[in-house]
Amino acid sequence: MSEAFPRRWMTRQFASGHGLYLLLDSRQQEIRRLLLQTSDFEHYRILYKDTPAAELADNGPFVFALERYDDKRIAPLLARPEDNWGWLFSLPQASLPVWVEHWQQRLIIGTRPHQALYRFHDNRVLSRTLAYLPTEDMPAYLGPTLSVCYWQGTRWESSDNPAPGRYPLPASPLWLQTPAPAEQTREIRQLNAHRYLLAEHEQAYADLARTQPPEAWLRERLEQADEWGWQTPQQLEFLLIHSLRMPAHGIDAQWQVRPGETSLEHFERVSHWVKTMGGEATE
Structure with a gap:
């Protein structure tokens, strides 16, 4: 992959007197080690530190100041943008603490007990969000950021913030309504289902794993739910x-959809049949 685009972007930002920064995903262990070894303490931040996600700090994103537009330390990253390692951004000088505070305020999404971490450091999330947001909503999302440079999936892109500054967290952030790709939605749903079974039906799930791969079994169940239109929790x-x-016997014939039956009618009939036959799941 060509480094020309991000290097030109870095050159312009540097020439304008802006501070240059790298937001790095934790999976890039080798590059992170190099940057930590060659950066002064004030030139990097651990994004999850001093937040409700502090226990995950080492597995979360780090941000590093880049002192030169031609910083050789990040050349391996620029050569492999398809690794989705994060993104580059620029700030007014001495604005990093404000930037960190801005994103820490946006880190936790949802309400208890259904909270999750917002993966703002993922360039795929950034790319989809910037493509979705109207121009007038970008400042509240990007905060003090002047400009960002990121891998869009097939090419490099950059976006300038139309009004950098401090912004409070909106009550209903529009960026959280960004449509997720179907593949990502399936992955998240499977992960949530896996966690649910581990937490609520651990022994039965463990017994299943002795006879067949639980990931494949779970994927088949969710595909069945899609086919039937069963989407509610x-x-x-x-x-x-x-x-x-x-798991060994498969779905009973009573579970199959009947001609002309809606997904809701199907679910209500099957659930009634299970209760009638004494098939309520109890543990």
């Missing part, structure tokens, strides 16, 4: 629990 939970009780 109650429907998915019902299907997973009862499938877990009969």
